[in-house]
Amino acid sequence: MRMQALTIRAALGGPWASHWLVWLALYPPTTALVLLRESTTPFPEPWWPIASATIQHLVVGVIVVGGGELARRRFPILPLPLVVGLWATAATSRALIAGFLAESLAGVDPEFAFRITVWVLSSIVWVPMFVYAVAQIDRRRLLLVALDVAESELEREEQLALESTDQLHARLAATVRAQVEPVLHDLEESLETQRSQLSGATAAEIGMRLSQLHDDTASLVERDEPHGDDAPPRSRAPFLRAINVRTTRPVLIATVVTVATLVIIVPDVTRAFGAVAGLEAVIGAMVAGIMLASLPFVATPLQNARQAPAHFLVSSLVTVLGIGAGVATMALLGALTAEPSSVFLAPLVGFTILFAHSTVIGAIVVGTTNDHDNARLTLVSARSARLQATRLERGRRERERMAQLMHGPIQGRLAACVMALNFHASTAESDPAGAERIMESVLDHLQAVSRELISLTESPGSPL
Amino acid sequence: MAAPGRPTRILVADDDVLIRAVLRMALSSAECIVDEAGDAAQVAAALTAAPADLIILDISMPGGSVEETIACIHHRAPDARILVLSGDLEAPDSVRSIIDDFARKPIELDDLRARVNRLLSSPEPSAP
Secondary structure, three states, X not given: OOOOOOOHHHHHHOHHHHOHHHHHHOHHHHHHHHHHHHHHOOOOOOOHHHHHHXXXXXXXHHHHHHHHHHHOOOOOOOOHHHHHHHHHHHHHHHHHHHHHHHHHHHOOOOOHHHHHHHHHHHHHHHHHHHHHHHHHHHHHHHHHHXXXXXHHHHHHHHHHXXXXXXXXXXXXXXXXXXXHHHHHHHHHXXXXXXXXXXOHHHHHHHHHHHHHHHHHHHHHHXXXXXXXXXXXXXXXXXXXXXXXXOOOOHHHHHHHHHHHHHHHHHHHHHHHHOHHXXXXXXXXXXHHHHHHHHHHHHHHHHHHOOOOOOHHHHHHHHHHHHHHHHHHHHHHHHHHHOOOOHHHHHHHHHHHHHHHHHHXXXXXXXXXXXXXXHXXXXXXXXHHHHHHHHHHHHHHHHHXXXXXXXXXXXXXXXXXXXXXXXXXXXXXOOOHHHHHHHHHHHHHHHHHHHHHHHHHHHOOOOOO | OOOOOOOEEEEEEOOOHHHHHHXXXXXXXXXXXXXXXXXXXXXXXXXXXXXXXEEEEEOOOOOOOHHHHHHHHHHHOOOOEXXXXXXXXXXXXXXXXXXOEEEEOOOOHHHHHXXXXXXXXXXXXXXO
């Protein structure tokens, strides 16, 4: 079993690019951004910023989810220019709606150029990363199930490979004996008890039952050994298991998180609260970034410990400490500069870093872990397939040998008994003495078949 | 085909004594003599003693391969028809062109008698 690697095109053009769940998940962070941006807009009612955010998001939904759905009728994987076009159109629409509402309701400059630039830039930085992260997490949930199945198959094949040829022979012989002996004894008893008054019809009926036994005996050893299942996994692993990955490349992650946070926060903070507040946000984000880059190295001994806690718990602890450092820095700076907006900005920066960190972990760490586990899946599946092929070939050779062993002594005798009983059915009345001799021979043959079955289970396997 | 005036001679060649007994009893009549052979050597001896018109031959007999036995039959009784009985579904490729008929065991005795009658009345034996 092997899963295709998730390319950027497949991730960004796949179902998650225009999925309603992604659209819904982006509502809280985009609303927080709108609230920040409109915090200085003198709307007539305090709920207008939230209304503006909601209207913007609904329009984005129509464009991205609706437009994506229409486009997918033609392109199962949307071309990247089309995806970029949808997101850019959505970003521009947000800016236009927000500017229009600000102008018409608050009587302020709509600042269309600023709004469009910031929204488009934010979308370029954030949306692909978020969609890619969601796609990688979803893929991981499938991959983990596939890996579980493959490792279980490998374990099974390794166990089956331990079976010696003698054990295989004994297993096949026991199967044959268990199926054939009860029927055989039943037929022997029927013949013994009825031999003195065996009618033609009864002889024919017993002959038919023996004929069925003859055919069933042949099919017993022709039955194939169980194969594994090659169907792709249908279920997904739990979400928590999918995100339970060891954080790697902390410096890269922290850098991306810091840049993404600065891109989305600093322009609006500076515009709304001034350069000092903007600088505080920059310093807070960078302190958080430095902590996020360095704390994982401190946590490495904890992750390497024998009773290590789950990876996502360690990652969560690092995130909380990193964000806490950034928020505390902003609060301290706010106190030092008497900047009142830091009460509101510090948690906003903290929330943004949290969202960015989660997204980047999903995109980079989960993606890297997926590549590694996909390679492992390929190796495990290949080894399992090799063991299975060897086992099936060995089974085939042993079944062939057993069929040859049974051909004359068991099947041949059963065929002879069938023919004899058919003959008996037609001559019992015209030649009773001859019929009686036939009956004696049939019973001798059936007893010989019983002895051959016992001998079959006691004989060794082939020296393969 | 038997020569005019002499009874038909059938050789039943099978290592299973019950099969030989059943076929003998099923095919014996005033017009038909049934001989028996339990291995390849007995087949050769029986054909030397008296030529057969039809040989009903089990595919796996002791003393030699079925191909060798058929070659011996062709040598000692070139005009004889050959009906091979086997537990397999089909005749092996190596004998398909050198026998006259093939049937799977167990065979219905009516079916057997019909094949025997058809073979004994056919003009040409199998090519060696």
